[in-house]
Amino acid sequence: xxxxxxxxxxxxxxxxxxxxxxxxxxxxxxxxxxxxxxxxxxxxxxxxxxxxxxxxxxxxxxxxxxxxxxxxxxxxxxxxxxxxxxxxxxxxxxxxxxxxxxxxxxxxxxxxxxxxxxxxxxxxxxxxxxxxxxxxxxxxxxxxxxxxxxxxxxxxxxxxxxxxxxxxxxxxxxxxxxxxxxxxxxxxxxxxxxxxxxxxxxxxxxxxxxxxxxxxxxxxxxxxxxxxxxxxxxxxxxxxxxxxxxxxxxxxxxxxxxxxxxxxxxxxxxxxxxxxxxxxxxxxxxxxxxxxxxxxxxxxxxxxxxxxxxxxxxxxxxxxxxxxxxxxxxxxxxxxxxxxxxxxx
Ligand code: KG4
Ligand code: ZN
Numbered sequence: 001x002x003x004x005x006x007x008x009x010x011x012x013x014x015x016x017x018x019x020x021x022x023x024x025x026x027x028x029x030x031x032x033x034x035x036x037x038x039x040x041x042x043x044x045x046x047x048x049x050x051x052x053x054x055x056x057x058x059x060x061x062x063x064x065x066x067x068x069x070x071x072x073x074x075x076x077x078x079x080x081x082x083x084x085x086x087x088x089x090x091x092x093x094x095x096x097x098x099x100x101x102x103x104x105x106x107x108x109x110x111x112x113x114x115x116x117x118x119x120x121x122x123x124x125x126x127x128x129x130x131x132x133x134x135x136x137x138x139x140x141x142x143x144x145x146x147x148x149x150x151x152x153x154x155x156x157x158x159x160x161x162x163x164x165x166x167x168x169x170x171x172x173x174x175x176x177x178x179x180x181x182x183x184x185x186x187x188x189x190x191x192x193x194x195x196x197x198x199x200x201x202x203x204x205x206x207x208x209x210x211x212x213x214x215x216x217x218x219x220x221x222x223x224x225x226x227x228x229x230x231x232x233x234x235x236x237x238x239x240x241x242x243x244x245x246x247x248x249x250x251x252x253x254x255x256x257x258x259x260x261x262x263x264x265x266x267x268x269x270x271x272x273x274x275x276x277x278x279x280x281x282x283x284x285x286x287x288x289x290x291x292x293x294x295x296x297x298x299x300x301x302x303x304x305x306x307x308x309x310x311x312x313x314x315x316x317x318x319x320x321x322x323x324x325x326x327x328x329x330x331x332x333x334x335x336x337x338x339x340x341x342x343x344x345x
Contacts (some may be wrong), residue, residue, distance in 0.1 A: 002111050002334060013085035013326060014077075016070065016109065017319025020096025020102030021122050022148070023047050023058050025065040026315035029084075030323065033135040036077030038309075038316045041065040045142060047222045048188045052178070059097035060323060066105050070300030073315070088322020091119040091332070092339030093149065099338035107334050121342050123150055126161065128321035129306040129314075132275035137277070137304055139290035142268045144292070148174035150344055153218055153263050155271055164344060165267050166218035173210070173256055173282045176222035178263040180229050180252050186243050195285050198253045201246025211259035214334045218263070225255055234334035248303065257288045277304045282309040 012032035017024040028038040043061035047053050074081060089106035092099060103119075110117035127143050143154045143162065151174075152167040171179075174191055181190025207228045210220045229252050236243045268276050276296055282288065289305060295302040310317055325326065325331075 002114060004114070004331065005117065006118060009326065009329060012321070013259075014079055014083055015118075015322050015326065016073065016084045016087045017315035017320045018066070018070065018087065018089040018102045018106050019122070019125070019313055019318045019321055020062045020066065020094070020098050021090045021317040021336075022098060022313060023053050023061070024313040025062045025069050025102070026318075027066070027069040027073035027311065028315035028319050029073050029291060030251050030316060030319040031167070033131055033323065035132060035316050036079065037073045038314060039069045039073045039076070041069050045073040051182065053095070055095045055097055058095055058188065060102060062098055062101035065103055069088050070105065070109070073338055081113060083111075084109075084115060085115040086322065086326050088108075088120050088319050088325070090122045090318050091127060092342045093122055094340065096338055096340045099340075103336070105340050111334060112130055116164045116331040117328065117336070118325045118330065119336050120318045120325065122148070122318075123342070123344055125286065125317040125321045126199060126279035127154070127156065127277070127313075128324060129279045129310040129317040130304045131320050131324075132310055132316055133306050137275075140266055140271070141275035141277050141304070142271065142273050144276065144278040144283070145280050146173040146260060146263045146282035146288075148172060148178065151222065151260070151345060153260070153265070153267055155273070158232060159331060160328055166220065166263050168220040168222055169212070169343065170221050170223035171226060173220075173222055173260065174280070176210075176226045176256055179226050180249075183230050183233050185251060189282060191285065194249050194253065195287065197246055198249035198287065201244065201248070201250030203251045203254045204247045204249035207232070207251055207255040208254050209259050211263065212266055220259065222256065225252070253285070253287050257285065257291060259294050261288070261291045264292070265301065267300050268301050269299060275302045275304060279306060279311060279317070280285050281305055281312045284308040
């Protein structure tokens with residue numbers, strides 16, 4: 001019988017983290033904030049044939065990979081299943097069928113070992129990657145979040161509470177990278193390929209900034225920027241003009257990223273917060289990392305920037321947010337269901 005009545009919360013628990021919200025099956029083991037193992041099995045090469053993530057292919061790939069990935073994560077960590085103190089798993093947001101694979105595995109594991117199940121919001125996982133960089137990191141800080149589904153600047157006030165200061169009103173930054181990649185004839189995954197192309201280009205084209213002009217100063221729009229790039233490419237094609245794709249990529253990259261950096265630093269100064277953190281796939285972008293580092297340095301702000309592999313989807317960040325929830329005693333019932341969407345409050 002599953003019964004946690006006599007369960008004692010530990011200060012430095014061993015947590016098995018599981019992530020399966022999109023095309024990565026990821027399993028990691030942490031003890032306290034120390035990462036003992038971090039396994040990622042990606043179905044990106046299968047998805048690339050279709051130019052994007054096909055949900056059914058993702059679900060099947062998770063089903064094939066999850067047992068082995070969890071076993072490998074435990075083996076590399078030198079931890080036996082009996083030594084795991086809690087299981088943290090992404091329950092949303094993401095592809096429902098994909099989420100259910102990781103969630104079902106986690107429920108079964110928690111039930112079999114009679115240990116807490118911790119349901120992690122994927123986005124909060126991205127935000128918790130920063131704790132893996134600096135184990136003694138403590139709020140308050142400003143968090144720049146930029147992934148395939150979300151773009152926001154948040155005021156992280158405590159380990160469990162964050163306030164959205166600015167966000168996108170339409171597409172996410174990562175989505176724009178992926179769509180612009182397609183227009184530029186680049187394969188999936190778009191973001192890293194746009195970055196590569198941009199490295200050989202110059203910022204010669206004035207695309208509209210992702211921060212809405214004459215707006216409230218806290219709303220981004222990536223749909224408008226994406227449309228501007230599409231229009232630029234089409235009108236050049238109609239006029240028979242040769243386009244330097246590298247310059248389009250570089251100009252887009254700046255229009256997409258510069259306002260994120262500007263608002264992040266502005267909010268840190270406005271709120272009197274000394275530290276900036278960042279998370280989400282777009283934070284793996286080299287131009288963004290360089291610009292954010294130099295803007296924070298100029299403003300005298302400490303930047304806590306996760307390694308690139310902890311910006312894109314991984315399970316160590318899920319375990320890290322799992323630890324936050326664990327220490328607060330936020331355990332999930334085994335009846336919890338996966339959720340395709342969870343609003344960013
Ligand atoms: O956080 P993530 O791995 O998954 C979601 O939770 O959405 O983010 C994926 C997004 C994709 O849109 C991808 O194109 C983008 O992050 N991305 C990048 C880079 N690496 C990943 N965007 C720009 N430059 C990169 N180097
Ligand atoms: Zn993600």
